[in-house]
Amino acid sequence: MRKIVGTLVVLAFGVLPAAAAKNSQSPFQIRLSKDQQVVQALNRLTFGPRPGDVREVQRIGRKKWVDRQLHPSGIRENPALEARLRAFDSLSMPPAEAARHYPTPAMIQAIATGRQPMPDDPGVQRMVARYKARKDDADPIAAPRRVRPNLIASASEEVGRQMLLDNAPQQVVSYDLNSGKLLRAVYGNRQLEEVLADFWYNHFNVFLDKGADRILVPTYERESIRPHVLGKFRDLLESTAKSPAMLFYLDNWQSVASNPPLPKRPKQARRGLNENYARELLELHTMGVDGGYTQKDIVEVARCFTGWTIKTPQKGGGFEFNGKVHDKGEKIVLGNVIPAGGGMEDGEKVLDILAHHPSTARFIAASLARRFVADNPPPQLIDRMADKFRKTDGDIRSVLKAMLDSKEFWSQGAYCAKMKTPFEMAVSSLRALDAHVENTIGLAKVLSDLGQPLYRKLEPTGYSTLNAEWVNSASLLARMNFAIALAQNKVPGVKVDLARFGSSADIGGIARAVLFHDLTPETTAALEKSSPATPALAAGLVLGSPDFQRR
Amino acid sequence: MTSRRFFLKSSALAAFGAGAAPAWLARALYAKDAPNPRKKVLVAIFQRGAVDGLNMVVPFGDANYYRLRPTIAIPQPDGSPDSAVDLDGFFGLHPSLAPLKPLFDAGRLAIVDAAGSPDPTRSHFDAQDYMESGTPGRKATADGWMNRALPPIAGPKSPVRAVSLEPSLPRSLRGRNDAVAISSLGEFQVRDSRGAATFESMYQSAGDAALAGTARETFEAVRLIQSIQKQPYTPGARYPNGRFGQSLQQIARLIKAKVGLEVAFADMGGWDTHVNEVGQQPSQGQLANLLREFAQGLAAFHEDLGDRIEDVVLVTMSEFGRTAKENGTRGTDHGHANVMFALGGPVKGGKVYGDWPGLATERLYESRDLDLTTDFRDVLGEVVTRHLGNPNLAAVFPGYASPKFRNLLA
Numbered sequence: 001m002r003k004i005v006g007t008l009v010v011l012a013f014g015v016l017p018a019a020a021a022k023n024s025q026s027p028f029q030i031r032l033s034k035d036q037q038v039v040q041a042l043n044r045l046t047f048g049p050r051p052g053d054v055r056e057v058q059r060i061g062r063k064k065w066v067d068r069q070l071h072p073s074g075i076r077e078n079p080a081l082e083a084r085l086r087a088f089d090s091l092s093m094p095p096a097e098a099a100r101h102y103p104t105p106a107m108i109q110a111i112a113t114g115r116q117p118m119p120d121d122p123g124v125q126r127m128v129a130r131y132k133a134r135k136d137d138a139d140p141i142a143a144p145r146r147v148r149p150n151l152i153a154s155a156s157e158e159v160g161r162q163m164l165l166d167n168a169p170q171q172v173v174s175y176d177l178n179s180g181k182l183l184r185a186v187y188g189n190r191q192l193e194e195v196l197a198d199f200w201y202n203h204f205n206v207f208l209d210k211g212a213d214r215i216l217v218p219t220y221e222r223e224s225i226r227p228h229v230l231g232k233f234r235d236l237l238e239s240t241a242k243s244p245a246m247l248f249y250l251d252n253w254q255s256v257a258s259n260p261p262l263p264k265r266p267k268q269a270r271r272g273l274n275e276n277y278a279r280e281l282l283e284l285h286t287m288g289v290d291g292g293y294t295q296k297d298i299v300e301v302a303r304c305f306t307g308w309t310i311k312t313p314q315k316g317g318g319f320e321f322n323g324k325v326h327d328k329g330e331k332i333v334l335g336n337v338i339p340a341g342g343g344m345e346d347g348e349k350v351l352d353i354l355a356h357h358p359s360t361a362r363f364i365a366a367s368l369a370r371r372f373v374a375d376n377p378p379p380q381l382i383d384r385m386a387d388k389f390r391k392t393d394g395d396i397r398s399v400l401k402a403m404l405d406s407k408e409f410w411s412q413g414a415y416c417a418k419m420k421t422p423f424e425m426a427v428s429s430l431r432a433l434d435a436h437v438e439n440t441i442g443l444a445k446v447l448s449d450l451g452q453p454l455y456r457k458l459e460p461t462g463y464s465t466l467n468a469e470w471v472n473s474a475s476l477l478a479r480m481n482f483a484i485a486l487a488q489n490k491v492p493g494v495k496v497d498l499a500r501f502g503s504s505a506d507i508g509g510i511a512r513a514v515l516f517h518d519l520t521p522e523t524t525a526a527l528e529k530s531s532p533a534t535p536a537l538a539a540g541l542v543l544g545s546p547d548f549q550r551r
Numbered sequence: 552m553t554s555r556r557f558f559l560k561s562s563a564l565a566a567f568g569a570g571a572a573p574a575w576l577a578r579a580l581y582a583k584d585a586p587n588p589r590k591k592v593l594v595a596i597f598q599r600g601a602v603d604g605l606n607m608v609v610p611f612g613d614a615n616y617y618r619l620r621p622t623i624a625i626p627q628p629d630g631s632p633d634s635a636v637d638l639d640g641f642f643g644l645h646p647s648l649a650p651l652k653p654l655f656d657a658g659r660l661a662i663v664d665a666a667g668s669p670d671p672t673r674s675h676f677d678a679q680d681y682m683e684s685g686t687p688g689r690k691a692t693a694d695g696w697m698n699r700a701l702p703p704i705a706g707p708k709s710p711v712r713a714v715s716l717e718p719s720l721p722r723s724l725r726g727r728n729d730a731v732a733i734s735s736l737g738e739f740q741v742r743d744s745r746g747a748a749t750f751e752s753m754y755q756s757a758g759d760a761a762l763a764g765t766a767r768e769t770f771e772a773v774r775l776i777q778s779i780q781k782q783p784y785t786p787g788a789r790y791p792n793g794r795f796g797q798s799l800q801q802i803a804r805l806i807k808a809k810v811g812l813e814v815a816f817a818d819m820g821g822w823d824t825h826v827n828e829v830g831q832q833p834s835q836g837q838l839a840n841l842l843r844e845f846a847q848g849l850a851a852f853h854e855d856l857g858d859r860i861e862d863v864v865l866v867t868m869s870e871f872g873r874t875a876k877e878n879g880t881r882g883t884d885h886g887h888a889n890v891m892f893a894l895g896g897p898v899k900g901g902k903v904y905g906d907w908p909g910l911a912t913e914r915l916y917e918s919r920d921l922d923l924t925t926d927f928r929d930v931l932g933e934v935v936t937r938h939l940g941n942p943n944l945a946a947v948f949p950g951y952a953s954p955k956f957r958n959l960l961a
Contacts (some may be wrong), residue, residue, distance in 0.1 A: 106826070210676045251674075276690065283691065419762075451719055458680060458722070460690060471761055473710070473769040474720060474732040477741060480750050484743045522756035530749035541749050546757035546766075 028378045028413035037062055037410055039517050043551040044372050044409075044418075045069050046191035048428025049516045051500075066404055070230070070397055072190035081187040087157065088176035091218050095244065095316025098215040103127065104170040127169055153441035153492035160439045160493075174208060177218055178454050179440045185427045186437060196229035196396075197221070198423070199371055204240040204285060205462035206249045208455040212313035213245055217455060220245035233364060233394035234355040237285065241351060242319045244310040250460060252277035253309040255302060257327035273327075278302035280460045281354070288366075291359035297334055303327040304338060304346040361389035365399060371465045372400075373409055374417040381408045416550040419467035422450030424551060425479055429486055429543045432514045433496045442492035449478040483544030487536045501535035510535055514542045523547050591862050591938050592806055594815045595697060595723060595931075598845070598869035599679065600823035603883050604890035605875065605921060606838055607648065608662055608903065612641035615910035619876040623829040623883070633833045638662075642903045646834045647842035650850040651892075658900040659853065659860070661893045661959045665905050666925035667871055671917075673885035675823070678870035682927060683722035685948050694726025696931065696948065697814050701728045702941040709811025710772030716798035716817040724816055729765075731772055736801050739776050747773075779808045788854035791847040795819040799852040806859055813939065819845060822869065825882040849894060861896035864938045864960070866930060872921050875910050886920035891930050897938055897960045904957045929954045 032040055038057045042049040045066065057065045068075055085091065090098050100119055103111075110116040111124070112131045119125070152160045157179075164172050181198075188194050201221055208217050224243040228236035240246050247253040255274035278301035283289050307326030311317030321344040330340040336353050338346050354360055365385035369377035381403070388402040389395075403409055420428060426446060430437065437443065447453055451474065457463050464470075485491050487498065501510055507527050511519045519527070523545050532538040542548060610616050611627040625645055628637035635643025636652050642664065644652060654660040670687035672678050681687040685696025701713060713730035715721050724730040733739045741747035747770075754766030784804060790796035798817035805812045821841055830836025853860055872889035888908075894900075906924040908914050916922040932944050932954040941947065944954060 109826070207676065210674070251677075280690070289691070448719065453719075458676065461693075468761070471765045472720070472731075473729065473765065473772055476754075476766055476769050477739065477773070480741050480746070484741070484746050520758065522758065523753050526749055526753040526756060529752065530745065532745070532749070537743070537746065540743075541746060541753075544746070544750055545753050546759065546762055549762070 026378070026413065028374075028381075028408045028411045030412040031407065032410050032412065032415055034062075036415060036517070040410060040415055041066060042516070043416075044414075045195065046431075047185045047195065047424060048431045048551070050431045051434055051513070054516055069190075069192035070401060070404075072193040072230070075190050078187050078189050081183060084157075084183055084187075085180060087161070088179050090173045090176040091180045091222065093218065095212075095215045095219050095318075097316070098173055098218060099314070099316040100124070102165075102169045102172045102215070104214075105131075108169075123165065123169075127166075130166065153439065153445070155439065157439040160441060170214065173214060173218060174455070175441070175444075177208070177221070178444045181454055182427070182440045182443055183437060185423075186430050186435070193229060197226055199368075200225050200229050200236065202457070202462035202465075203367065204236075204246065205457050205460055206245045206455075207458050209458075210249055212248050212310075212316070215316050216243070216245035216248060216313070219243075228396075230397040230400070231395075233360075233389070233396055234351065236396075237351050237355055238348070240285070241281070241305075241347065242308070244313060244317070244319055246277070247308060247310050247319065248313050250277035250280055252305055253313065255306050255308075256325035257303070257306045273299070273302050273306065275299060275302045277305060281350075284460055284462075286354040286363065287357055287359040288363035291357070291363060293334060300331040300333045300338075301350050303329070303331050304333065304350045307344070308347055355394055356390075358386075358390065361386040361394070364394075365389055368399065369403065372403060373414045375466050378408050378413070381406055416547075418465075418551050419470050420549055420551050421463060421465065421470060422447055422452035422475065422479070423454065425549060426450065426482065428551070429483065429548075430494070432516070432543070433486065433498070433539065435486070436495040436497075437493065438495060439493040442494060446478075446482050446491060449474075450482065451475045451478070479549065480544040483542075483548075484537070484540035487540030487543060489536075498535050498539060501539065503535070505532050505535050505538040507532070507538055510538045511542050514539055515548055519545065519547050590809075590811060590813050591940065592812055592815065592864075593697070593700070593934055593939055594802055594817070594863060594865040596849075596865060596867040597679070597683070597721070597723070597816070597818040598822050598867060599675075599818050599820040600869075601675065601678075601871050601873055601885060602822040602841075602869040602889065603824055603828060603838060603873040604664070604869070604888070605872065605883075606828070607645050607842060608638075608664055608890045609635040609643045609645060610641065610664075610907065610910065611635050611637075611643050613907075613910050615875075615912075619910060621877070622881055623877045625829075625833045639903055641907075645839070645842050647839045648846040650846045654850065654853055654894065655901055659894060659896070659898060661898050661900040661902055661904060663891045663893070663904045663925050663930055663957060663959070665888045665908055665921055665923060666891045666930060667868075667887065667889045667923055667927055669923055669926055671887070673871060673887075675870055675885075680722060682868060682870055685723075685928065685931070686950060689950065692949075695721070695723035697723040697816060698726030698728050698730060699947045700931075700935045700939060700941055701813060702939055709813075710768045710775060711805060711810055711812055713814045714802070714805060714812060714816070716801060716815065721816055721818070724814070729768060730814075731769075733776070733801070735797070736776050736780055736804065740773050775810055779804065779810065782808075786851075786855050787857060788851040790851040790855075791844045793844055795844055796848045796851065799848045800855070803852055803855040806856060806863060819848075824873070825878065825884060826880040828877075828882040849892075853894060864893060864895035864897055864934050866894075866934060867892040868927055868931075874919050875915055875921055876919065887916040888921040888923035891925075891927065893930065893934070893959050899959055899961050904959060925957060926951070926954070929957060930959065933957065933959060 038054055041057060041062055042053055090102060101121060101123060103124060108127050108131045111118055112128050152163050155163060161175065164175055184194050206213055206217055206220060208214055220243045224239040228239060251274045256272060258272045275298055278298045281301065282293050282298060287293055307322045309320055309322050311320045323343050326343060328341055331338040333350055333353055338349050362382065366382050369382055369385060384406065385399050385402050389399050392398040408414060426443065452463055486494065486496060489496055527541060532541055606625055609625045617624050626634040628635045628643050632646055636646060636649050637643045638655060651660055668678060668682050668687045670681050683695050684692040686692040698713065711731060713724055713728060715724050715730065715732045717732060720730055720732045741750060751770045754763055757763045786800050790800045802815045802817060824838055827836060828838045830839065856863060868891055869889050872886040873883035874886045878884050908922040908924055912918060914922060928948045928951050932948060933956040935941050935947055936944060937960045
């Protein structure tokens, strides 16, 4: 039954757009035209084409352009983007510094009441002075000042950020993260690298609003994810395993041997082994739920990671191994004996075992293929990618190259087969209209309405990349409303200039200029029947159309 | 699971036929005496941030309560507005909850004490997640208990069967059954009316059956809600200002409109009272203000529904309780068991249910928190089975083999 259902889904998603349902040949065997290949490259390896991108790929040549994206250090980054990113200073701060500069209301109160010393940071001193000045107000801790979002959203970036800093400093880190991610996605030249930063962050998801993670996440993304997005999987795995952000998010920092050698202090809360990280490491980060491990393996892996902890997480302390709480007994992980008496290397050995396990090669290959090719990628393609993973010691660039050299990637089966996530939909809209993003508060709210608040996926699974996840009422309405609002210049903090479309609504021309390929006849018919009065409405309707929801 | 959902949707679309008007909905909406199925409705309220249940329903008969909370305890009932409202000679309501006392007396409000999630976590994030997924200790659960609680239906479904008044769909409502997030009835629409018509015709003809199907449901829900919006309406009660009151008012409106609502979700935040939980007087301060809004909201909801309350059960929950002992900043820290309310016509109210474990040191969970004697799934499971009529609890709360109902419902 399951298999039949799966086939129906493939039919609905893969074949129908290609109009090849009657052909017995798999749509993954039918090659794309040259023009379609260019669109496919831009739809999958970037956050969507900007005006001029199609011509750029044609000029450089599709193969060469793809190769450049695979080697981003050779691409000159957009200097305007780099200049703007410098304003978001928490993006480059170590956690301890972010904790000092962007305190929570509780921390400000602690300083104001003398329970914590006054720091020499003039910004924080100002916050404390403001706190004291408005102490008469209703309890500021219970109800931290809610900044009126619309006011900030329509301010310039500098003013908006300052308003946030004055009223809700703890929100600045989130603002900077959102700004960094959105601006890089919209304006960055190293698009594939950006797509992969999004993919790998989501693969090793951490929820920003879980306690200390509010200050640990910027460093996590900067140091644990970004340097490895095209590198060795083993390095990526270890950098996440040792990151305070992940240790905190999945509780490993509190996990201690069940029978610690220390005498038990009765007053202390019970502590012991915590399996959360071990479970997600196996299920979500490496082998996959059907990868062939047992509950016993989870416990053994958790024992290996006891003592992997954080120095003072709320103050942004770093990774630390605490041998005193490490389980020094023998462990057997997936049949491999990890001898008694070990220390931090027990966890490292587990990472070795997992990174080289065939299930991991397959799971990572399949995850990448689902993001870049189709919800149900052909098994032969996954096999080839997994094989490359094993032969190159988990070299992500090589695995991607195997995918990009495949006929399946450049086939009708893959073409427009993926539903954009809200983030992809929003960013591709901004790119298509060549929008000027003045500040990102309004966009962050849009993404929340669309169902994908950035850095705020609570579950360790990350956001789904599967089509079904994003087909729901609230999300669809929000997409349509965003599309119309954006084209009509009604998204706070974002400006679009549609003068290039002239004054009459030439639907075909506008559609091609926004979508970069032809609308389906059904969408075209619906649009022509409605004859939108202005180019802005026409552009909004194209952005909200079923066609634009796919990539 | 994913593919199954698509399969169901696609086949429903095929059986129903694109463009066919959902006549049963129109009938339900417009015909005064149509054979409307008076749907049973479950409303869940989540108090996010972990409310201090010991100050919400005060165990004034337990001397340890006053020993543990020298500065923030609610005094024993003495009739003054700064003392507990006596319920049964042992428990009393926080004075701000006084509007609920008549409902308790009328047998409409039941209280379950020492209830909550058995998982030991004291992380808001994990505990909310576990409670909403309905699977404490299990992170991999993909959907929420309320979504799974929806009874199977043959044939077309109301587009507003499952509604969240949170702007995004909460974990509790996520899953295979369609659920819509409506932050307010007025905003649930495509804001450009000409655009809306074009979008509808575009999506209707989209080659992708699942997308077309969802879009059809969406526009049905929009039309339904807009038609409700257009009818003159005055709430049957005065709700408190703020988002919580607004949410309850809109849920009541949907219930009264008889459009097939079965489960609704709303939340209220701000309960994480580590500091200055109680003001100068027990009837003042953070907790008192929040509880006032909470009680006024529930009381208004009850009044507003009139006789429709007979079909409604509202339950409240919070991720965990707070420490039995007050902390050094006149607040409380993260604890364990808490209190749950059940309100509605089918409720056998007027009673505090559960087994009170006491607050003696040796009876406290991990020597610090109220111990748990009722699993939250016992309460929710009873409502799901006896009220919503979904007997398949093994699917709603997987891994929870034998719930012990408290017999809260008539």
